């Protein structure tokens with residue numbers, strides 16, 4: 501069984517390492533310094549696992565059985581175009597944000613949606629920190645394949661479950677990210693501050709309210725305010741992924757998180773002013789208004 505990790509950054513390196521440890525044939529598709537490091541020094545894993553792996557790392561996709569897509573959401577279209585040139589049975593996104601599976605479904609027959617709460621950070625090229633064990637939910641988005649991905653992940657010791665409502669789960673995770681990520685990124689605070697600082701909680705509640713209304717119009721009854729509060733408290737010391745991106749001067753996934761709620765709200769003709777403001781503020785920082 502050959503498994504390809506398309507976008508061997510933090511999350512892809514972690515999942516690839518877990519699969520390698522279980523004995524799978526894993527190919528890492530990477531670029532830049534990460535590609536050079538993987539090719540010359542291999543992959544170092546620290547944190548919840550301490551191990552070094554010699555790896556196969558390439559700059560262009562190759563034929564494989566299964567593909568995990570772990571690029572940032574804004575790179576999905578480009579990655580899909582590269583993957584169109586090779587053969588594989590099914591592709592599974594483990595990304596955050598909404599819309600990745602729709603992009604993949606325009607290119608491929610068997611698309612599996614994924615949501616994971618595992619945590620990984622790149623300390624330096626070729627060195628990933630396994631920061632947190634979580635849960636991974638998978639579901640067929642188009643065609644089939646979820647059970648194949650479930651099987652390999654389970655064999656690799658990953659907590660995984662196949663669900664029937666993967667689209668809902670993807671939107672649910674996006675709700676949490678929509679509330680926590682932009683506020684932490686704009687105010688440069690850890691997740692816990694969102695509930696500790698009344699002014700920030702006031703904004704968080706308003707974003708959550710808009711997300712809840714969008715979800716409700718989609719037929720999903722979700723108490724977004726409560727869910728976001730729970731996660732912010734549980735992860736109070738975390739620096740959100742969006743805050744980390746901003747701190748590193750990198751592009752964020754805001755268009756695929758709050759931007760997705762703004763677009764859905766427009767479709768339904770409802771208000772999403774707070775989400776829209778967060779998109780614009782984060783874009784402003786990305787563009788260098790900082």
Ligand SMILES: NC(=O)C1=CN([C@@H]2O[C@H](COP(=O)(O)OP(=O)(O)OC[C@H]3O[C@@H](n4cnc5c(N)ncnc54)[C@H](OP(=O)(O)O)[C@@H]3O)[C@@H](O)[C@H]2O)C=CC1
Nearest residue numbers: 507509510511529530531570571572573575595596619620
């Ligand atoms: N890290 C985590 O703990 C979690 C992350 N996620 C989600 O997973 C996704 C990936 O996150 P993360 O791993 O943190 O991000 P990273 O930026 O660390 O990893 C993405 C990697 O993909 C590379 N890449 C992008 N396009 C290509 C390409 N065409 N060919 C080869 N390499 C490519 C990037 O290179 P470059 O750096 O040059 O852009 C980067 O190394 C995101 O959607 C994120 O929200 C979800 C749950 C947890």
Ligand SMILES: CC(C)(CO)C(=O)C(=O)O
Nearest residue numbers: 680735738739740741742
């Ligand atoms: C849940 C949360 C907010 C944890 O930090 C996250 O997923 C992120 O940072 O992107």
